[in-house]
Amino acid sequence: MPGRNFLFVPGPTNVPDRVLRAMHVAMEDHRSSSFPSLIKPLFDNLKKIFKTQSGRCFIFPGSGTGGWEAALTNTLSPGDKVLSARFGQFSHLWTDMAQRLGLDVQVLDAEWGEAAPVERIAEALAADAQHRIRAVLIVHNETATGVKSDTAGVRRALDDARHPALLFVDGVSAIGAIDFRMDEWKVDCAVTGSQKALMLPPGLGIVCAGPRALAAGEQAKLKRVFFNFQDQIPQNDLGYFPYTPAVPMLYGLRESLAMLLEEGLENVFARHHRLAEGVRAAVKAWGLELCARSPKTYSDTVSAIMVPPDVKGQDVIDIAYRRYNLSLGAGLAKVSGKLFRIGHMGDLNELMLLGALGGAEMAMRDAGVAVVAGSGVAAAEECWRQAAASPQPVAMGAHAKA
Numbered sequence: 001m002p003g004r005n006f007l008f009v010p011g012p013t014n015v016p017d018r019v020l021r022a023m024h025v026a027m028e029d030h031r032s033s034s035f036p037s038l039i040k041p042l043f044d045n046l047k048k049i050f051k052t053q054s055g056r057c058f059i060f061p062g063s064g065t066g067g068w069e070a071a072l073t074n075t076l077s078p079g080d081k082v083l084s085a086r087f088g089q090f091s092h093l094w095t096d097m098a099q100r101l102g103l104d105v106q107v108l109d110a111e112w113g114e115a116a117p118v119e120r121i122a123e124a125l126a127a128d129a130q131h132r133i134r135a136v137l138i139v140h141n142e143t144a145t146g147v148k149s150d151t152a153g154v155r156r157a158l159d160d161a162r163h164p165a166l167l168f169v170d171g172v173s174a175i176g177a178i179d180f181r182m183d184e185w186k187v188d189c190a191v192t193g194s195q196k197a198l199m200l201p202p203g204l205g206i207v208c209a210g211p212r213a214l215a216a217g218e219q220a221k222l223k224r225v226f227f228n229f230q231d232q233i234p235q236n237d238l239g240y241f242p243y244t245p246a247v248p249m250l251y252g253l254r255e256s257l258a259m260l261l262e263e264g265l266e267n268v269f270a271r272h273h274r275l276a277e278g279v280r281a282a283v284k285a286w287g288l289e290l291c292a293r294s295p296k297t298y299s300d301t302v303s304a305i306m307v308p309p310d311v312k313g314q315d316v317i318d319i320a321y322r323r324y325n326l327s328l329g330a331g332l333a334k335v336s337g338k339l340f341r342i343g344h345m346g347d348l349n350e351l352m353l354l355g356a357l358g359g360a361e362m363a364m365r366d367a368g369v370a371v372v373a374g375s376g377v378a379a380a381e382e383c384w385r386q387a388a389a390s391p392q393p394v395a396m397g398a399h400a401k402a
């Protein structure tokens with residue numbers, strides 16, 4: 001099909017031309033004396049993205065899943081108790097990994113569409129007088145349902161209970177797109193991947209570990225080899241890696257971090273919020289519901305849109321792809337067929353999103369969803385025109401369906 005594929009899955013996201021060009025390099029010796037001049041600033045700039053001064057970042061060839069494994073295996077021992085909130089496919093998979101690694105996982109289940117249950121986490125922590133829980137696992141932005149959790153609230157729950165458990169956060173579809181504060185929220189380990197807000201191809205798992213997580217590593221007995229922080233640290237300090245890094249990805253990372261810092265993180269967050277508000281205005285105009293139950297948990301990086309019960313979400317996605325060259329995200333596991341997702345994360349602007357909304361509208365009508373032609377596009381346009389005319393950011397949830 002001529003023209004570009006409209007890639008609106010919630011990762012991989014669009015890779016900006018600037019990043020593509022930066023990655024188009026001849027291979028080089030990753031042990032040369034000039035290599036550290038590429039690597040050392042990456043760690044410094046990544047710390048700005050995680051909003052940390054005391055944390056240490058690790059860049060692994062891999063993906064977000066590898067980042068989860070690095071976080072758990074570098075800090076915990078077999079049989080250690082962890083508390084995990086499960087409210088979507090990614091929080092399910094991280095919970096499952098913790099169980100398969102031999103951890104004793106206390107699972108707090110919530111309905112898919114709800115956020116991590118902060119009150120029940122607080123209760124579980126308060127009930128744990130012996131402080132057996134060693135870590136709390138939270139997915140900050142559940143990509144499967146388009147739900148953002150209150151990670152700052154989980155930190156407050158830990159503090160209120162005076163509980164020493166480590167706080168581990170999956171920021172895979174959040175960090176670099178929506179507010180995340182490693183130091184302020186006293187997050188001990190945070191994970192992301194290259195193919196989301198960092199606007200890179202898939203291929204890197206990035207972890208930031210705070211001082212308590214690094215110290216926990218001294219006692220941690222889970223087996224780790226490829227992801228061992230202790231193998232990385234002495235090499236990273238010199239600007240190298242203990243094994244062959246994904247060199248073009250590192251050039252891409254240098255460029256994508258530069259782009260995020262040039263735009264300014266707060267502006268990046270505001271742009272994501274503004275774009276998400278337009279998508280939510282479209283969903284409302286279509287007369288459809290988001291999977292996310294409450295406006296305060298609406299994700300600014302992905303919207304999961306419920307289709308009517310007589311329509312298969314997969315049909316909308318297939319038609320969008322085959323007829324209109326638009327890639328939408330599928331419903332995963334429990335919500336398979338019940339929804340489709342629009343990723344609005346990374347290198348994106350209003351007009352690109354209008355294309356996706358228009359394509360989704362056409363595909364929905366083709367699949368038998370009774371939406372009025374042009375209704376979602378018009379609502380998003382008006383939302384963004386208003387935002388452009390006003391110096392104030394559009395209020396959180398202003399176009400949200402209660």
Ligand SMILES: Cc1ncc(COP(=O)(O)O)c(C=O)c1O
Pocket residue numbers: 010011063064065066090139141142143144170171172173193
């Ligand atoms: C929130 C979240 N966590 C973890 C993952 C897993 O990351 P990866 O597919 O890069 O291993 C994803 C992937 O989409 C995700 O959205």
